Amino acid sequence: MSVAVEAAPVTFTTGAIKELHKLKDQQEIGDDFGLRVGVEGGGCAGMNYVLGFDQKKDGDNEYFIEGVKVYMHKAHGMYLAGMQIDFQDGLNARGFTFNNPNADKTCGCGTSFSV
Secondary structure, X not given: OOOOOOOOOEEEOHHHHHHHXXXXXXXXXXXXXXXXXXXXXXXXXXXXXXXXXXXXXOOEEEEEEXXXXXXXXXXXXXXXXXXXXXXXXXXXXXXEEEEOOOOOEEOOOOOEEEO
C-alpha cells in the first residue's frame, strides 16, 4: 500500500537549513518538537510570520524538509504557499528572511505582510 505525501508549501535555502540544524543542536530540542511555520495577526502590515520550534497541535500538517520536521496549521498554507525562507548572516542583516509571493506588501522589517 502506498501513502501519498503532500509536498511542503514552503522551501528553505541551504543557509536556512544549516542554521536550523545548528539551532536545534545548540538548544538541545527534543525529537517531539518541530519547526512551526505559520502566520498570526498583527504587525505593521497586518500579519506576522511565525517561525520557531514547537510541538505538533491539532490541525497541523507535518512535513520533512532536508531533515527538518516542519509543522504548519492547515489554514496557513494559503498565505505561505510558494514561500522561501532564507538565513542571512552578513554585516547589514542577520536572521531569517521570508520571500513570500503571496504578499501584496511587506513592512521594512520583513516580518510583517499583507495579502
